[in-house]
Every structure is written in structure tokens, then in C-alpha cells.
Amino acid sequence: MRMELIQPFINAADAVLAETLQCSTKIGDVAMEEEAYRRKGTAAIIHIHGDIEGRVIFDLDNATAAKVAAYLAGEPVGESADIIRETVFELANQIIGNAVTTLNDQGFRFKIAPPELHSDELGEKSNEEQEALVMCFDTANGSVYMNIAMRYNRRRRQERAVVAG
């Protein structure tokens, strides 16, 4: 598990959730995932390609997403599928954006794909090359799950080293 790659995402999630929801957050359950990921509610998946490769899944149950949506919009909003999806995507974008900022300033170069709806009940299994870490952020408005699998792209780093050298 590449904690140096994962830590920026944890820090970003913690900071963005605290700022967005105006409440303190606590990291609850943390587990290495061996089995396929089981979705909790509405989930967004974001793929990362470049010096670092992997994917991050953000997952909120609908009640939590509706509360987050109200904070994001600054007023109560409904609980329609569109609103829930938009909420999860916006939260994912903000967290990924903040994490990317940290990693990019550390010299990593990569591309982030826009969030996609992760609609499968079960996700792909992690493997030795790319172990997944699942963590739960407990907030006063409910729980937010982040499933993250990240690894160095050795070939890409070697190519960059050759170009630089």
C-alpha cells in the first residue's frame, strides 16, 4: 500500500468534508480491501492515469447525499437521483482536485478523468499490484466512504527519467 500516494486523498477528503459540511469529521473504519467493493449508495468513480495510476470511489447513501447537497447548495434540496448524483460528483471533484494539487506540487504528472457513476453493486477486485484501501469518514450528516487504489506507473517514470537524462 503506497501511503504516500493515498495520504493526500485522505487529507483532502477530511478538509473538504469539514469545510463543506461545517462540522468536524472522524475517520471511522479503515480496511484493506481483498474482496470486490460493495457499493453502499450512490458512488462516483474517478480514474487517474500518468506517473500515478489508479482509481478512487466516493460512495454516499442517499440520505447523507441529500444533506450534503443542502450544504453545497446553501438551501434544502430534494432527494432526486439527479441531485444525489450531482452531489456525489461535486464532492468527488473537490476532494480529487485538492489531492491532485498536493501531488502535482510534489512533481507527479497525471490526468484525471471526470467522475463517472459507479453503478455496479460490486466493483473490481483489488490485486497485489494495486491494493485498495477503504475508509469511512464519519460526519454529523452521515458517512462518506472512500475506496482508493493507487500505484506508481514505473514505465512512465522510466520514460520521464530517460527524457530528463
Add this chain to the structure above:
Amino acid sequence: MEQFAALLRSKDKQPVRYLVVDDSVFARKNITKMIETFGGQVAGEAGDGCTAITEYDRTRPDVVLMDITMPQMEGIEAAERIVRNHPEARVIMVSSVGYQENIVTALQKGARHFVQKPVKPEVLYEVIKYVLGEDAVAAAGAAAGEKQ
């Protein structure tokens, strides 16, 4: 939400007019709420860079608050095109992707400032005040939303 001294245009003491550009409905709503607490007025909204350009031409706002990562045309390119056609345009980039390269590129293309998401109202207020400079005044003793 916190209240701020209303920011008014120096020339006519009217509310500052804003164009809010973001592909997220929530982000636009959230920023609109903040603008209201600053005593401002939303002149237009856009969900992508292309629409931002046409909305700028249509509404001629005092300030553009522009996201970066958007479909069709990204915010930095849209900012560049707006500033090329309207050198007086005041574009503030508002994005969660705030790494140095991105900020430098945005400033080189004509953006006046950068605010990272999640947006803190007090930060955005100060940045807007800074960008408007002498073209805006903070109405002394008047919180936004009160009659001037």
C-alpha cells in the same frame, strides 16, 4: 451565512454584477448565495466555457467567477478568449485544482486571481474586493441585503 459590507460599483453605487461559470449546479448555487451576502447581483450563469463567452457578451458583468474543469471548453481557455475580446474583463478562477502550474497558466491567460474550492466566503470577498480595486466601494455600515 456570514454577512459582509455590501460591495457596490464606485461609478454608480449599484450592486456589482457577476457571471458565475461552473458545470456543477451546486457550485453555482453556492457561489450565488455568497454573492448575495456580498450585496452583488448575478447577471448570468453558464455551465461550460463556450456558454460563458456568449453570456459575457450578453451581460457584460463586472466580475466573472470561472471554474476550470468543465465540459466542451475548460475555464482557462474561456478566460483567455473573454480577455482577448474584452481586455477590461475581470476573471477570477474558482477551482479545486489549485496546483502552481494551473494557477500560473490561468494568470498568464488573463485571469486576475485564483480561489481554491471549497470556497470560503471571506476569502472570495477579499479577492473580489482586491480585483475590483477602486472600481468598488464597501458600503460603510451596510450589510449586504439591507437597503442602501
